[in-house]
Amino acid sequence: MSLPTVEIADVHKRFGRTTALDGVGFDAPTGITGLLGPNGAGKTTLLRMLATVLAPDSGSLRLLGWNPAVADERLAIRRRLGYMPQEPGFHQTFTAFEFVDYVAILKEMTDRKARHDEVARVLALVGLEGVMERKIKALSGGMRRRVALAQSLLGDPDLLVLDEPTAGLDPEQRLRFREIVSERASDRTVVLSTHQTEDVAALCPRVVVMLDGVALFDGTPRELTDVASGRVWLAPERSAAARLSWRTPDGSHRNIGEAPAGADLVAPTLEDGYLLLVGDRAFAEEAA
Amino acid sequence: MTAAWHADLQMLSAYADGGLDDVRASSIEAHLLSCETCRDLLAPAVPAATIDRVWQGVVIATVAPHAGIVERVLLRAGVRDDIARLLAATPSLRVSWFLAESLALGFAAFAANVAPGGGADAALFLFLVIAALAPVAGVAAAFGPGLDPTYEIGIAAPMRNERLLLMRTLAVLATSLAIAGLAAIALPGFDRAAIAWLLPSLGLCLTTVTLATWIRPVVAAIVVAMTWLAVAASVTAARSDPVAAFRSGGQVLALALIVISALVLSRRRVVYEGGVAA
Amino acid sequence: MTVRADGDEALLRAVAQGDREALEALYRRHAPWLMVRLSRRCSDPGLVEEVVQDTFVAVWRGAGRYRGTGEVPAWIWGIGIRRLIDRLRRSPAAVMREVPHDEVSISAEDQVLLGVEHGDLGTALGRLSPELRAVVQATVLDGLTTKEAATLLGIPQGTVKTRAARARRELREALA
Numbered sequence: 151m152s153l154p155t156v157e158i159a160d161v162h163k164r165f166g167r168t169t170a171l172d173g174v175g176f177d178a179p180t181g182i183t184g185l186l187g188p189n190g191a192g193k194t195t196l197l198r199m200l201a202t203v204l205a206p207d208s209g210s211l212r213l214l215g216w217n218p219a220v221a222d223e224r225l226a227i228r229r230r231l232g233y234m235p236q237e238p239g240f241h242q243t244f245t246a247f248e249f250v251d252y253v254a255i256l257k258e259m260t261d262r263k264a265r266h267d268e269v270a271r272v273l274a275l276v277g278l279e280g281v282m283e284r285k286i287k288a289l290s291g292g293m294r295r296r297v298a299l300a301q302s303l304l305g306d307p308d309l310l311v312l313d314e315p316t317a318g319l320d321p322e323q324r325l326r327f328r329e330i331v332s333e334r335a336s337d338r339t340v341v342l343s344t345h346q347t348e349d350v351a352a353l354c355p356r357v358v359v360m361l362d363g364v365a366l367f368d369g370t371p372r373e374l375t376d377v378a379s380g381r382v383w384l385a386p387e388r389s390a391a392a393r394l395s396w397r398t399p400d401g402s403h404r405n406i407g408e409a410p411a412g413a414d415l416v417a418p419t420l421e422d423g424y425l426l427l428v429g430d431r432a433f434a435e436e437a438a
Numbered sequence: 439m440t441a442a443w444h445a446d447l448q449m450l451s452a453y454a455d456g457g458l459d460d461v462r463a464s465s466i467e468a469h470l471l472s473c474e475t476c477r478d479l480l481a482p483a484v485p486a487a488t489i490d491r492v493w494q495g496v497v498i499a500t501v502a503p504h505a506g507i508v509e510r511v512l513l514r515a516g517v518r519d520d521i522a523r524l525l526a527a528t529p530s531l532r533v534s535w536f537l538a539e540s541l542a543l544g545f546a547a548f549a550a551n552v553a554p555g556g557g558a559d560a561a562l563f564l565f566l567v568i569a570a571l572a573p574v575a576g577v578a579a580a581f582g583p584g585l586d587p588t589y590e591i592g593i594a595a596p597m598r599n600e601r602l603l604l605m606r607t608l609a610v611l612a613t614s615l616a617i618a619g620l621a622a623i624a625l626p627g628f629d630r631a632a633i634a635w636l637l638p639s640l641g642l643c644l645t646t647v648t649l650a651t652w653i654r655p656v657v658a659a660i661v662v663a664m665t666w667l668a669v670a671a672s673v674t675a676a677r678s679d680p681v682a683a684f685r686s687g688g689q690v691l692a693l694a695l696i697v698i699s700a701l702v703l704s705r706r707r708v709v710y711e712g713g714v715a716a
Numbered sequence: 717m718t719v720r721a722d723g724d725e726a727l728l729r730a731v732a733q734g735d736r737e738a739l740e741a742l743y744r745r746h747a748p749w750l751m752v753r754l755s756r757r758c759s760d761p762g763l764v765e766e767v768v769q770d771t772f773v774a775v776w777r778g779a780g781r782y783r784g785t786g787e788v789p790a791w792i793w794g795i796g797i798r799r800l801i802d803r804l805r806r807s808p809a810a811v812m813r814e815v816p817h818d819e820v821s822i823s824a825e826d827q828v829l830l831g832v833e834h835g836d837l838g839t840a841l842g843r844l845s846p847e848l849r850a851v852v853q854a855t856v857l858d859g860l861t862t863k864e865a866a867t868l869l870g871i872p873q874g875t876v877k878t879r880a881a882r883a884r885r886e887l888r889e890a891l892a
Binding site for chain 1: 494497498499500501502503518519520523524527588589590591592593594595596597598602708
């Protein structure tokens, strides 16, 4: 049960001259793991590897106990995998139903009736039962994201790899998304990437912060929040000691960094911890 | 009309249970067709869950994909329905594609028939070139990122990508060759020249698919087509023979291409599966 | 669940325009009696459900073909019974509903009731053997062709014809 279902060790990947992954490594157990990080941190590259689309240059991967570099094991993984790419392509002339049905065929669902039932089920799950026969090109961006999410849920996979699943969703849809995913996470593994610290706070018992192709932090959201513990304070203006500082709606400034003596310390949030980590690293690079 | 009379509940429930004798059942059935009141009285006899379940079935059946012409032909030919759907989604397996190829070939064949002297030779050359290259374009358009928008999702799915690619390539080849074969009948002096494009076409297709394990399929197709076209045109010009490139030398070369490509492809095809270092 | 007060014909016109809610309203109104009536002709409930589904899918696709002649329920029934026959033709192994042999004596009250609908015909029908009655029901009351009736009843077409002829003779005698 507590055995890691996703094991990533010292994975490297280069695209031409760009280093996308630079020795990333962490384990993900059953449940939801959130990948947090700025653009270009390597989240998408890593998720594509977890989806068996891309192979690492070096390092090792084990997914659900299998090695994706071995053909038979890769097939076994794919049979238990749901993948929502960051920019899923659609046949524009397909309807939502046709698209998900098409993916279901690729997922080896050969029985027509059972497949159609399953397609209707996942579309209803993401709240698209009313637009099943609408052409993809006539759907809004948020609806397309949900179509993409729906296809990943086909066959109730053991490993769900979701790249930016909440991008483009309105708050209500985001809530519904969290509900759908957390309902499934009790005995399955979900790895998702996001820009939204709220997603992580609301959804993920584990969070991995990625920057420049490595895992900078690996722990619980609580622990990520604690990174900023004693390092967040409010001041009437931007504090010289702060690494990052921004104006809050009430006019005071929220500063994070090494607090000066006598500062008005406040309880940190997950976002404070994340910004401190990523900001720290960014500062270190600038100095180097 | 029959508003004065209504079936009583007892009789309706006996009817619903199948217990009522045929004569009275027939009587009720005739009445139900014209009496909304009695239809409503009968309705609770069917469990709401059944009604909902069947409704769900109606919804699915009405939104489920409609088979297009290509898909219906495939189904008629005995192709499994899920495979037929996958094939029908291939860009180069659409009616518009077939029409384009038929038009181009038809035009060339027509020109070969009516054009005087040297013009007819040029038209014959054109026909053979189109017949040989149309399948290459079709195959290139049948797979790969950029053309198949669901490529990435497809890779992550258990169906072997290589298998899908092979099915699509074969289907495109079969239709292209059939169209070119039909058009060849319209050539003047129907002889061996009419099918001289067959081997070169197969060789070029296979080379494209092989090359596409390194570069994008469209680029591979363009490189293959342009190279071959340049060679064919120069041979034709040098010998002032419209079918020079399709004579025995060209056929042997095509055969060699087929063999070499097949050998290389059998080692390279794993690239089409994704998830492996290429 | 939608509740629409429109008449059947108005609903059908809306369905022809692609109105799904109208289809659902029509379905909820007519699926129950259709299911019961089909169940009397086919004892496989799964098959009956499929036929009801087929029927409303056909209504969805063919609503535009309804010409406003005759009652909508009769039109729906016509689709339903033919879909059932299609299904039976494709899978002849499907269980046929046995012709009931429990001869229920018709009470005086029922006689009056039947008189309203069919007059003496009801009594005459009641006297027919179950096999002959099934043929009359299929060909006359359900309006099926000989071929369709043969599929529905699971007997050869020739048998349908001879039984229909015999039933006609017996009825003529009874009503004379």
